[in-house]
Amino acid sequence: MQCKPLKILLISLSAMTHTVSADQKDLNLEPLAMANIRCAGFYTAALMVVKPEAKKAYESRFNTHYALSHQLSASYEALAESLNKEIQRHATEVSAFTEKAQVVDFLSKNFIKCSSIEAHSAALIKNNTLHPE
Secondary structure, eight states, rough: HHHHHHHHHHHHHHHHHHHHTOOOOOOOHHHHHOOOOOHHHHHHHHTTTTGGGGHHHHHHHHHHHHHHHHHSSOHHHHHHHHHHHHHHHHHHHHHHHOSSHHHHHHHHHHHHHHHHHHHHHHHHHHHHHHHHO
């Protein structure tokens, strides 16, 4: 069954979220910031193929991931550079699609992955702000 790896990932991320606390000063948040940038790039490229009525929701998701990346990283120049690369990468991928099934697969896989990243990021930020140093 194809959903099993996704379930394992979601359970792992959920478990990690609940074990992170503010006293973990050496926690490296850059990988999570970059994951949010990849998602922001996905949502921007997805605007090329989603129906007009879905564009506002995708723009909102872009804004969410972009904001999360800035909350998780202080390296704004690196984030901007990575965002440009991700937009180009995803746009190139989308423009190569020749079948509707490819578009649907691209949108659904990335939407699921980015929803998990968003939830994990928000929980991590919330957990760290609830327990100030």
